Amino acid sequence: MSTTETPRSLNFIEEIIEDDFKTGKHTEVVTRFPPEPNGYLHIGHAKSICLNFGLALEYGGRCHLRFDDTNPAKEEQEYADAIKRDVHWLGFDWQEHLYHASDYFQQLYDFAEHLIRSDKAYVDSLTAEEIREHRGTLTEPGRESRFRTRSVEENLDLFRRMRAGEFEDGAHVLRAKIDMASPNINMRDPVLYRIKRETHHRTGDDWCIYPMYDYAHPISDALESISHSLCTLEFEAHRPLYDWCIDNLPMLPSKPRQIEFARLNLNYTVMSKRKLLRLVQEKHVNGWDDPRMPTISAYRRRGYTPEAIRAFAEEVGVAKRENVIDVALLEHSVRNHLNKTANRVMAVLRPLKVVIENYPAIETEWFDSPNNPEDASAGTRRVPFSRELWIEQDDFMEEPSKKYFRLAPGREVRLRSAYFVTCTGVVKNDAGEITEVLCTYDPATRGGDAPDGRKPKATLHWVSAGDAIDCEVRLYDRLFRSEFPEDAGDFLADINKDSLEVIPHAKLEPSVKGATPETRYQFERLGYFVVDSETTGEHPVFNRTVTLKDTWSKVATKG
RNA sequence: UGGGGAGUCGCCAAGUGGUAAGGCAGCGGCCUUUGGAGCCGCCACUCGGAGGUUCGAAUCCUCCCUCCCCAGCCA
Numbered sequence A: 001m002s003t004t005e006t007p008r009s010l011n012f013i014e015e016i017i018e019d020d021f022k023t024g025k026h027t028e029v030v031t032r033f034p035p036e037p038n039g040y041l042h043i044g045h046a047k048s049i050c051l052n053f054g055l056a057l058e059y060g061g062r063c064h065l066r067f068d069d070t071n072p073a074k075e076e077q078e079y080a081d082a083i084k085r086d087v088h089w090l091g092f093d094w095q096e097h098l099y100h101a102s103d104y105f106q107q108l109y110d111f112a113e114h115l116i117r118s119d120k121a122y123v124d125s126l127t128a129e130e131i132r133e134h135r136g137t138l139t140e141p142g143r144e145s146r147f148r149t150r151s152v153e154e155n156l157d158l159f160r161r162m163r164a165g166e167f168e169d170g171a172h173v174l175r176a177k178i179d180m181a182s183p184n185i186n187m188r189d190p191v192l193y194r195i196k197r198e199t200h201h202r203t204g205d206d207w208c209i210y211p212m213y214d215y216a217h218p219i220s221d222a223l224e225s226i227s228h229s230l231c232t233l234e235f236e237a238h239r240p241l242y243d244w245c246i247d248n249l250p251m252l253p254s255k256p257r258q259i260e261f262a263r264l265n266l267n268y269t270v271m272s273k274r275k276l277l278r279l280v281q282e283k284h285v286n287g288w289d290d291p292r293m294p295t296i297s298a299y300r301r302r303g304y305t306p307e308a309i310r311a312f313a314e315e316v317g318v319a320k321r322e323n324v325i326d327v328a329l330l331e332h333s334v335r336n337h338l339n340k341t342a343n344r345v346m347a348v349l350r351p352l353k354v355v356i357e358n359y360p361a362i363e364t365e366w367f368d369s370p371n372n373p374e375d376a377s378a379g380t381r382r383v384p385f386s387r388e389l390w391i392e393q394d395d396f397m398e399e400p401s402k403k404y405f406r407l408a409p410g411r412e413v414r415l416r417s418a419y420f421v422t423c424t425g426v427v428k429n430d431a432g433e434i435t436e437v438l439c440t441y442d443p444a445t446r447g448g449d450a451p452d453g454r455k456p457k458a459t460l461h462w463v464s465a466g467d468a469i470d471c472e473v474r475l476y477d478r479l480f481r482s483e484f485p486e487d488a489g490d491f492l493a494d495i496n497k498d499s500l501e502v503i504p505h506a507k508l509e510p511s512v513k514g515a516t517p518e519t520r521y522q523f524e525r526l527g528y529f530v531v532d533s534e535t536t537g538e539h540p541v542f543n544r545t546v547t548l549k550d551t552w553s554k555v556a557t558k559g
Numbered sequence B: 001u002g003g004g005g006a007g008u009c010g011c012c013a014a015g016u017g018g019u020a021a022g023g024c025a026g027c028g029g030c031c032u033u034u035g036g037a038g039c040c041g042c043c044a045c046u047c048g049g050a051g052g053u054u055c056g057a058a059u060c061c062u063c064c065c066u067c068c069c070c071a072g073c074c075a
Helices: A012-023 A043-058 A077-089 A101-117 A128-134 A152-164 A213-223 A233-247 A273-281 A296-302 A306-316 A327-341 A551-558
Strands: A030-033 A062-067 A098-100 A121-124 A173-176 A191-195 A209-211 A228-232 A257-261 A343-345 A351-356 A365-370 A380-385 A388-392 A412-415 A420-428 A434-442 A469-476 A500-508 A520-523 A527-531 A541-547
Touching (some): A030 A043, A030 A228, A043 A228, A101 A152, A101 A209, A121 A152, A173 A233, A233 A257, A306 A327, A327 A520, A327 A527
Parallel strands (some): A030 A062, A062 A098, A228 A257, A343 A520
Antiparallel strands (some): A365 A380
């Protein structure tokens, strides 16, 4: 090896895969991403998507997209469509390998009959409450149902009649016959099928019995010859059942292995689908793609890039210990990508009028400004300059502190790509508020450099007042005030009321005119912004993706 | 007090018996036509704890402690 770089070490799943190659257990990696279409995908799913599709890419295998649609009461086509859109947007392609657990309903049913014939499953007619009572507790074994000893014939007959719709919902269930005394509660004769008269978004009313996850999942994996079935930690105790299903159905074409990893958690947000659903349904946010949500579609609307999210997933790693990732790491990932790819532009959020007294009123001159100092190939754009400009209110202080080095009376600063200007005074209204800042400019500093080499301490962004585009800018802050919103009890009580600030009339340089949704910019000195999906020609709307790192704010708050 | 997992820097995470990678955050400094970016430096004598084995232990053994998951006809 001539390289001095240390290769990234393998995560524990990669180690298993490489070991399987070494021992000849597998010659190919086949993974799957198995969402239930009952909500939108969130950043936690993104980790799983990157893991599953990433492993397939890394080892030249494939990754299936399989909808785990075994509970029609909660599932909808809209969610399935959104999920496909999000996976594609993240940059992954399942090609022809789009599957549904519901594709296997008939096979799943036939396998269930096989289990019955093998005396490995039985129809139980206890009520749900009775089943719960019979299950025992964590420390006491369960009790066998009085229906557990039904004959194979009777079980087969009952199961067929369940399928035929002869019984009410809940009248019977099909259970695996395993061990009511197992220390693993999941092995105490788990339910395999329940009667549920719900219209399924794909199979309509073809079925009135639906398989449970624990039964459908391992079989679906096996039917697709999944080699490594990756899921989250809470399924660890279900693994014996996963293996039980596969081991008792010898006609299955393969024996996949379930491997569990720790799900992603992010601070200052909630991640459970149930809670995200509530935020949407109770209108605490404006839909699943509200830019404050941790959903993939929200991050997209917020201006995040697929590259940034993939890099984030890579950064957080894969292991088995519970973790809470600092949202600052996610923000780092976007800044990192956008810094290299987003064109710079000038926008003033909170405008303060500047009048350059020695600049001719009728004149407009155009300056070239770099689109991206990080990337010369991004070229330059033309920005108009005139006598009246907007600058940020924050960039002027009548009585500056010692560490403040922006514009102040008597002080000279550079206007980015334009001229040096010196503040000569202010105009105030009757209330004593500053309405205008008066300046003079130095014609010799055209373009932003002084022939005598003097360097102002500050460079300000600005927009020519007469040329500015009026636009709406939405500033987002974290949706929750606490690092762990669910810890205090009611996570809704922790919602940050100031998580959205709308600036109805920000001033934008004219080069941005006509930008289409999802176009990303850096507003110089402010942050990264993206054209929102609600933008129109007459009413441009921008979302703040993330601020720039702001060392001044640290200095300022330290005092 | 059953079973299954996990404990390495504030947050992640390498490490697989040979003397604690890296990233984020933080803190200094340099540089800068973004107080951005970039660059440089600092940031675990110690790996949940206590014993033991060994020339040598985060890695092996024993005991203990803490945290997470499981009692849906959800996934």
